Amino acid sequence: MFVRTAGERDLETIRALLAETWHATYDAIYGVEGVTAISEHWHSVTWLKQLLRQPRSEFIVADTGAELAGVAHAVMKEDELVEVTELDVRPSMQGRGVGGLLLAELEDSFPECRLMRLEVEEKNQRARDFYRANGFVEFGRRPATQWVDAMIVSMEKRLG
Numbered sequence: 001m002f003v004r005t006a007g008e009r010d011l012e013t014i015r016a017l018l019a020e021t022w023h024a025t026y027d028a029i030y031g032v033e034g035v036t037a038i039s040e041h042w043h044s045v046t047w048l049k050q051l052l053r054q055p056r057s058e059f060i061v062a063d064t065g066a067e068l069a070g071v072a073h074a075v076m077k078e079d080e081l082v083e084v085t086e087l088d089v090r091p092s093m094q095g096r097g098v099g100g101l102l103l104a105e106l107e108d109s110f111p112e113c114r115l116m117r118l119e120v121e122e123k124n125q126r127a128r129d130f131y132r133a134n135g136f137v138e139f140g141r142r143p144a145t146q147w148v149d150a151m152i153v154s155m156e157k158r159l160g
């Protein structure tokens with residue numbers, strides 16, 4: 001398993017990986033149609049291409065050599081603040097250290113940053129536990145704007 005920068009030729013595979021992982025994770029929370037609607041926009045190759053070109057960002061994949069196991073994206077928001085916008089491991093590859101590998105690589109990619117932040121769906125207990133085990137603490141929560149009954153938890157970790 002190795003972690004490398006994502007390229008344009010990965011985008012179709014990443015699109016499929018994100019759709020698969022989001023359905024496995026969020027269908028029970030948002031419903032199949034809700035997740036499909038999210039995926040059609042936020043996981044489209046057109047949108048992923050924009051992420052790839054975003055200044056002050058890192059877009060990385062975990063590659064087994066045979067397939068992509070996971071994907072992650074983070075962007076510098078302010079001088080010392082970096083925000084993780086995606087971290088997804090294919091369901092069949094979860095629980096083997098891939099998420100930890102991707103997160104560590106993101107942390108190392110922004111040596112000038114002192115703080116890493118992210119948002120996670122309140123009902124996504126597995127992800128919240130994963131982030132807590134990796135040094136993140138919860139510091140706030142807000143209702144998700146477009147989803148009834150959904151809450152988003154904010155988490156952060158001091159770097160360096």
Ligand SMILES: CC(C)(COP(=O)(O)OP(=O)(O)OC[C@H]1O[C@@H](n2cnc3c(N)ncnc32)[C@H](O)[C@@H]1OP(=O)(O)O)[C@@H](O)C(=O)NCCC(=O)NCCS
Pocket residue numbers: 021025087088089090093094095096097098099100101119120121124126127129130133
């Ligand atoms: C949350 C998520 C990113 C975590 O990634 P992951 O690859 O499953 O996480 P890891 O394998 O690195 O760590 C999880 C567990 O595996 C264990 N682990 C770590 N390295 C391991 C290894 N080499 N072999 C076996 N297990 C290992 C960890 O100790 C941890 O166990 P614990 O939770 O009992 O402490 C992943 O589950 C995921 O993509 N979920 C769906 C999408 C999602 O929720 N994304 C986050 C949205 S904000």
